[in-house]
Amino acid sequence: MNEQERARLQEQHPAWHIRRPRGMGCLVATRLGRPLTEKEIYYGLCATLVEDTYDLLGEALAEQREIEDAL
Template sequence: MPTPDHAPLQLLHPTWHIRPSRTSDYLIATRLDRTHLTDEELTAGLCMTLVADTLPLLTLALSEQSTLESP
């Protein structure tokens, strides 16, 4: 079960809305800064929404997204 304290992660990723699922079985992160991604961005591995079973896994996924977006 994910830890409910995702506030520090939210501060690190302000362009994402991070929240637990309704059942608190997993965590969800959805982009706030875009309404869609281009085909090129999707092919490069960017995602509009991330789902992870644990806070460390979501942290890693968000970090990977940041790396993919870096020039």
């Protein structure tokens, strides 16, 4: 894992825990805090995101923020 890229994403999205699980080629971001409501899930919020690259994970996290801001 490129620690600098992970740290950058973590700083930009402090409400998420970002990691690369051992033995896997993907990146995982898990939402911290309270569970999501049914309404939040209905509108597209996710508790966990899985992507193959830092760029894709950054885009997915930005999309989650957009949904949160619209609710």
